[in-house]
Amino acid sequence: MAETLPQTIPHAAALAARRWGDAPALVENGEAWSFNQLWGQCRAAASALLLRGVREGDRVAIWAPNSREWVVAAIGLMICGATLIPLNTRFKGHEAGDILRRTRSRLLFTVDSFLGHDYRALLAGEDLPDLAEIVLLDTGFADFVATGHGADDPAVDAAFDALHPDIVSDMIFTSGTTGLPKGVMMTYGRVIPQIAMWIANTGLARGERYLIVNPFFHSFGFKVGWVACLITGAVMYPMAQFDVGQVIRHIEKDRITFFPGPPTIFQTLLAEREKHPFDSSSLRGGTSGSTSVPAVLIDRIRNELGMKDLTTAYGMSEYTVITSCVPGDPAEIIANTVGCALPGNEVIIAGPEGQELPRGQSGEIRVRGPAMMVGYLDDPVATAEAIDADGWLHTGDVGSMDEAGYIRITGRLKDMYISGGFNVYPAEVESLLSRHPALSMVAVIGVADERLGEVGKAFVVLRPDTEVNEQDIIGWSRDNMANYKVPRSVVFVDDLPRNAAGKVLKHELQG
Template sequence: MDADALADIRRLDAMVDHWADRKPDALALVFGDQKWTWRQFQQRGEKLAAALVAAGVRPGDRVASYDKNHVACLELTQAASRVGAVNTVVNFRLAPDEVAYVLEDAGATVLFVGHEFVEVWKQIADRINTVRKVVVVGGSPDEYEELLASAPAYEGVVDVQPDDAVNQLYTSGTTGFPKGAVLSHRALLAHTRACTELFQTCEGRVSLVAMPLFHVGGSSYSLIALYAGVPTVLVREAHPTYLLPAIEENGANQAFLVPALIGMLLAAGEPAIHALGKLEALAYGASPMPLPLLERCVQLLPTTVSLMQVYGLTEVSGVATSLADGDHRDPAVRHRLLSAGKANPGVEVRILDPGTSAPAEQGVSGEVQLRTEQVMTGYWNRAQATAEAIDSDGWFHTGDIGYLDEDGYLFIHDRLKDMIISGGENIYSSEVENAVAAHPSVADVSVIGIADEKWGEAVRAVVVPVPGQRIDAAEIIEFCRGRLAHYKCPKSIVVTEELPRNPSGKVLKNDLRKTFGQ
């Protein structure tokens, strides 16, 4: 890797240009049965940039990608960077009204829509006044390749500053409509450099991009391979059908996956476990991994797989802290498996008492706050929400509750709004969830607070049983009493077939409260 030249990069498209100049014929990208070299990937990005300009896209304009994972989205980020525009990646799992909201909120001028979602677009098209051009991606006929083929001559990049926006990703929206987090070149490059170092991404690595590109675990993670100059294998969906061939046939050996997907792969049997064992680096995050699943992962995967837990948010471009492989495999520090690790290079972490806003003492829980170049510029068109999230000293208020131990490891308990207060005692759902999840009849669990006349709130566990197992509520409560203080133990257990989750794997606790909170 040409470290000195890469250190001077100030815009995302320059990463592609760097490698297209130095190794034009080397493999850059694999998608299905298609492959592109660095020069070809660069040329496609240039053609798309020219097509955007011809469509009237100007610096600061939002262009949108509404599709499952497709090479067009990666190329759109590159092209947007070249013309000073902003790629807004829309969550394809949203309901039509939510898609309309995001497109209206962003003010998208050009829309790239996957052929599977054309009917949704037709339902909402008359509500979106800003979209001037729609390009159908994939299917028959595919308008995207035709757009590239007919693009005018590329006239070069426009003047783009490091603090200019380039990506706009919408928060998960676990409550209400999502907010658009505006991410700059500076923020994304700071994140990319730190993660390239953490993953030790270098020659010989092949990066598997499996998570949806509307999520930082897809879009921000995808930039690591572009920075390091190694091939990317992009898969359409995060499903074993796509993942196993990417590893076995295309040689992917570095990946970021959410815990639910890792659990699915481990449960799929020996072929899937064997494929995971071929990875050199496997990071996981976006939602907590239950301790029993994490321990199974450590047990089943060979030591040649470097495991890394990551914690972060859309608002900080992705990853802020990480737990290294050594902390996963050393029995002497087993307690660290419950932590989110240490601050990444360029990230500061502090804990503030939510009641007094004073720094919390070591080991005492409070709101987790982060300061880093990776922090978003702000929420799109939401000045008040931005001011509430980022203070005048540049600290981003995460809304998560946690503490730092004496060695600087961050332990996340809960979302501030999800903390349960019972009889004046703070109860963190993650602690209770780990205790319940250890019971052999429990496949999945989430904990909520319900109204209680005596204690104010009481703990309720919503559990999914292991197939073929019966849930005995009294047995599970007694099981927890051997592991937790009694006031933290569930007072009631309810059973469901599946927990509601957003696309990044986080449990939708508002939905749980509506269904099981009475």
């Protein structure tokens, strides 16, 4: 596949239109778009953006659930040479505003409302001097596109011809232990070969029907989601959010063949199948990850849902796909490891001094290779901390490697926990909670949860002469941060345990 790989994501869309023309590319709400139609829509959107002066080096954000308009807006802005800034749909106003401000985004694509949230209203109090326009994908996108000169605009050809693999394609923001989200700068040349290797491992092929529930603001739904479909000729079926009934209808009616997702999605499907059997015979494969997957669940997904080619993989925003299992790996391997390094990736288990440890010993997982991020936006210090002088990316994850090169993740060096598949950084939650007027000090830890894997537990010290209860703080948190960050319990303490240097001793809070 390497010799036919497109240079950029817009090149992938253009090549797909030339190769597969009137074949279905995307299906939403029963309406199918061909690859030709999709490419024409993307070009028309690019024309409207070019008229607004969007060029290489600009940043354009999308804050919206999965939809065909999301894909068109993303490819349209990329044709112009701009960088995509995808925003988590669960963000609150000041979280999104901070990223829009730091990226100096010129334009924001969003929706009128989603899950009861009015995104424009959430941004009403934010100072966004660079943001010139907000476009609604669900109610105003057609009018926006109509302001351009259409798909045949010669300016679109000129912009497309200027694209190259070293353009910064996207910046996905990942939280960090400093409490401030960091923008991971990626280029097309680093991303597309990784997607191609993931495709080779999963066997995703032309004409397969790919149900994309994973959010487009995440690499799982974006890069190895709809971009993978463009490269292979698979058909995208985007879903705005997971709904088990709707997923089942898609599987039965649309004969879905490929369906990635976190383990909880498959557990939900299996539970529903026990109550109300449904036809899943079309399912062939998918990928899972983000948490440990019990071997019995892998067997059930393969045998009861029919997904014989289910695999697990390991990646991060800073390095899209690091390791992967392959179809046919035993259930125990898929359940207990995240596979071995993809071709071109060097992966080691490093000791405290950076030395490679013998097989079977635990240490930090480090990766080196051509798909590593450029760096963090405007943060050379954090970039230098993440990528050492020898070019190794320090993942912060702890694991071991067996004799066959398969990686088992056993813990995390970083002060982070995973809640429902989302990475949660206590430092960021603490920073957000510190805005509460009644709180003097805050410490957050992750604790085990049967359904979500881990959830947040906050230890708080109140300011003098203030009174709040646990539900007050949880309710305030729901209004001020994404729901996966909201602590599920709050403990009131007189002081936090600290060492002589004043650092909070979180291991004492763990009890």
